[in-house]
Amino acid sequence: MNVQIVEVGPRDGLQNESVIVPAEAKIELIKKLIDAGLVRIEASSFVNPRWIPQLADAEEVLQGILPASKKDVRISALVPNVRGLERARLCGVSEVALFMSASESHNRKNINKSITETFPVLAEAAKEALALGMRVRGYVSTVFGCPYEGAVPVDNTRRVTHALVEMGVSEVSLGDTIGVATPKQVHEVFQELVKDVTTERLAGHFHDTRGTGLANVAAALAEGIRIFDSSIGGLGGCPYAPGAAGNISTEDLVYMLHGMGYETGVDLNRLTEAGAYIQEQLGRELTSKVLKANLAKQKQEEHT
Amino acid sequence: MNVQIVEVGPRDGLQNESVIVPAEAKIELIKKLIDAGLVRIEASSFVNPRWIPQLADAEEVLQGILPASKKDVRISALVPNVRGLERARLCGVSEVALFMSASESHNRKNINKSITETFPVLAEAAKEALALGMRVRGYVSTVFGCPYEGAVPVDNTRRVTHALVEMGVSEVSLGDTIGVATPKQVHEVFQELVKDVTTERLAGHFHDTRGTGLANVAAALAEGIRIFDSSIGGLGGCPYAPGAAGNISTEDLVYMLHGMGYETGVDLNRLTEAGAYIQEQLGRELTSKVLKANLAKQKQEEHT
Numbered sequence: 001m002n003v004q005i006v007e008v009g010p011r012d013g014l015q016n017e018s019v020i021v022p023a024e025a026k027i028e029l030i031k032k033l034i035d036a037g038l039v040r041i042e043a044s045s046f047v048n049p050r051w052i053p054q055l056a057d058a059e060e061v062l063q064g065i066l067p068a069s070k071k072d073v074r075i076s077a078l079v080p081n082v083r084g085l086e087r088a089r090l091c092g093v094s095e096v097a098l099f100m101s102a103s104e105s106h107n108r109k110n111i112n113k114s115i116t117e118t119f120p121v122l123a124e125a126a127k128e129a130l131a132l133g134m135r136v137r138g139y140v141s142t143v144f145g146c147p148y149e150g151a152v153p154v155d156n157t158r159r160v161t162h163a164l165v166e167m168g169v170s171e172v173s174l175g176d177t178i179g180v181a182t183p184k185q186v187h188e189v190f191q192e193l194v195k196d197v198t199t200e201r202l203a204g205h206f207h208d209t210r211g212t213g214l215a216n217v218a219a220a221l222a223e224g225i226r227i228f229d230s231s232i233g234g235l236g237g238c239p240y241a242p243g244a245a246g247n248i249s250t251e252d253l254v255y256m257l258h259g260m261g262y263e264t265g266v267d268l269n270r271l272t273e274a275g276a277y278i279q280e281q282l283g284r285e286l287t288s289k290v291l292k293a294n295l296a297k298q299k300q301e302e303h304t
Numbered sequence: 305m306n307v308q309i310v311e312v313g314p315r316d317g318l319q320n321e322s323v324i325v326p327a328e329a330k331i332e333l334i335k336k337l338i339d340a341g342l343v344r345i346e347a348s349s350f351v352n353p354r355w356i357p358q359l360a361d362a363e364e365v366l367q368g369i370l371p372a373s374k375k376d377v378r379i380s381a382l383v384p385n386v387r388g389l390e391r392a393r394l395c396g397v398s399e400v401a402l403f404m405s406a407s408e409s410h411n412r413k414n415i416n417k418s419i420t421e422t423f424p425v426l427a428e429a430a431k432e433a434l435a436l437g438m439r440v441r442g443y444v445s446t447v448f449g450c451p452y453e454g455a456v457p458v459d460n461t462r463r464v465t466h467a468l469v470e471m472g473v474s475e476v477s478l479g480d481t482i483g484v485a486t487p488k489q490v491h492e493v494f495q496e497l498v499k500d501v502t503t504e505r506l507a508g509h510f511h512d513t514r515g516t517g518l519a520n521v522a523a524a525l526a527e528g529i530r531i532f533d534s535s536i537g538g539l540g541g542c543p544y545a546p547g548a549a550g551n552i553s554t555e556d557l558v559y560m561l562h563g564m565g566y567e568t569g570v571d572l573n574r575l576t577e578a579g580a581y582i583q584e585q586l587g588r589e590l591t592s593k594v595l596k597a598n599l600a601k602q603k604q605e606e607h608t
Contacts, residue, residue: 179593179597180563181563182559182560182563182564183522183560183564184563184564184565185563208593209593209597210556210559210560210593210594210597211517211518211552211553211556211559211560211592211593211594212518212556212559212560212563213515214515214516214518214519215518215519215521215522215560217519218487218519218522218523219522245593245596245597248515249515252514252515252516255486255514255515255516256486256487256514256515256516256519259484259485259486259488259489259516260486260487260488261488288515289483289512289513289514289515289549290514290515292549293483293513293514293549
């Protein structure tokens with residue numbers, strides 16, 4: 001396996017769907033994702049359930065999946081601060097992800113604090129998680145553009161990334177939160193960041209709002225990045241939220257990576273089963289192209 | 305303008321939709337595409353209407369659009385042979401496109417002839433078209449994979465491309481007909497082809513069946529290719545034909561190209577109008593991500 005996929009569908013995907021999926025179905029989905037060969041799965045979020053009712057069942061999901069998951073599978077959860085961390089710890093989670101934004105306005109809107117004010121909150125959570133023997137991941141949102149500010153200087157991203165690394169995170173995932181990036185920008189941003197941080201500690205997190213998601217992955221691959229976040233089926237971007245769009249689809253990502261000679265450890269047929277399952281649960285056609293093509297092929301084969 | 309877009313939606317897109325769009329609506333669509341700044345549009349096809357009823361109105365469409373189109377706009381039509389060419393000529397078309405496949409089985413299925421038997425048919429049409437002062441384009445299908453044979457050796461593509469160039473075509477468009485290509489293969493194929501043909505005479509024609517379309521464009525750009533085919537809205541791939549998927553979307557292509565610093569001469573807002581128009585005509589949500597994002601943004605702005 002020379003490219004790691006971090007499956008974020010159960011968290012980043014489902015938190016942006018209008019339908020609330022029951023905990024049992026989330027657990028079933030995660031089991032199917034593990035069966036397909038995914039070894040890194042972000043299962044839920046311990047933010048205040050008032051803000052994200054879709055993931056209010058984080059305890060139930062984590063407690064349902066952790067005992068069932070294999071030793072070499074890393075199940076993680078998003079936590080905003082030490083309170084979230086405490087909830088995660090009580091569930092037996094051994095890997096957490098912290099988050100903040102590269103742009104001031106988005107950070108305020110999302111966390112209700114300035115970037116500078118956010119640092120000690122995350123540092124405290126990181127310190128405690130590390131003391132508990134957990135692995136810690138960092139997310140930086142709006143790296144490639146902010147819905148309120150537009151362009152975001154790469155120096156902002158360098159500053160936030162540097163701060164997260166100083167806190168002891170094992171890797172930083174750089175997010176194109178609103179899906180505006182194009183390959184040229186991806187080359188430029190990663191070329192800047194690898195001046196401070198080795199490629200092994202950086203991940204690409206692309207949304208496919210404007211169809212450039214996989215092109216951006218290819219650009220990041222060319223810069224040596226080998227960790228990518230994606231969502232089964234391209235989950236997220238509920239059709240009632242204007243302009244929203246999901247993460248890049250795990251099926252499409254795996255298809256492209258395998259076609260380019262990379263190994264992911266993922267079985268694309270089994271991944272299709274997971275995608276078909278959650279598509280049915282949500283009752284809407286998901287955006288993954290490979291899911292669509294594979295399901296159509298299966299249907300055709302049944303008829304012949 | 306340093307990247308040329310060949311809009312193939314009215315032909316390659318609409319021939320793969322289940323709904324038959326009336327000629328007046330096709331003419332209106334093409335006018336909107338011209339208004340958006342597109343200067344190369346493949347308007348219809350003069351193949352036997354029995355095979356493609358969606359484009360049976362080729363005469364009406366061409367005669368409707370040719371007098372209205374500006375001098376610097378190149379309106380073309382697909383022709384299979386001298387009979388099709390004669391129909392095109394009678395409409396006043398000054399640019400035609402010929403087509404064949406890189407794989408034997410697809411060529412037989414599509415043209416009912418072997419590759420070798422197809423050469424003289426196209427050569428005759430090319431010769432006559434050139435004698436009439438027309439510009440001639442060549443298409444090669446199944447360059448990156450064949451639905452019947454799987455992998456297609458790049459030597460097949462070299463042979464067919466070479467034959468088309470010998471016939472006097474001004475450029476050859478290399479098609480990923482079933483949308484299986486990944487960027488690695490795109491690099492490899494174009495690196496081989498530019499040994500025989502200059503980059504200015506090659507175009508990339510990608511379908512987005514597995515989500516890799518724009519990533520493949522980025523790969524071809526890196527090999528010096530500057531002509532790409534696309535369809536407004538991502539037309540094609542009717543939902544009732546299993547596994548079918550449309551061309552890459554012109555809106556998404558333009559978005560990515562502009563983001564990468566290329567000039568296309570296309571106004572993305574006006575392009576959205578054209579996409580919204582044909583989406584309404586077809587009565588289904590098209591796959592273009594930029595179309596969806598821009599329409600959602602407009603809707604949001606109307607409400608605030």
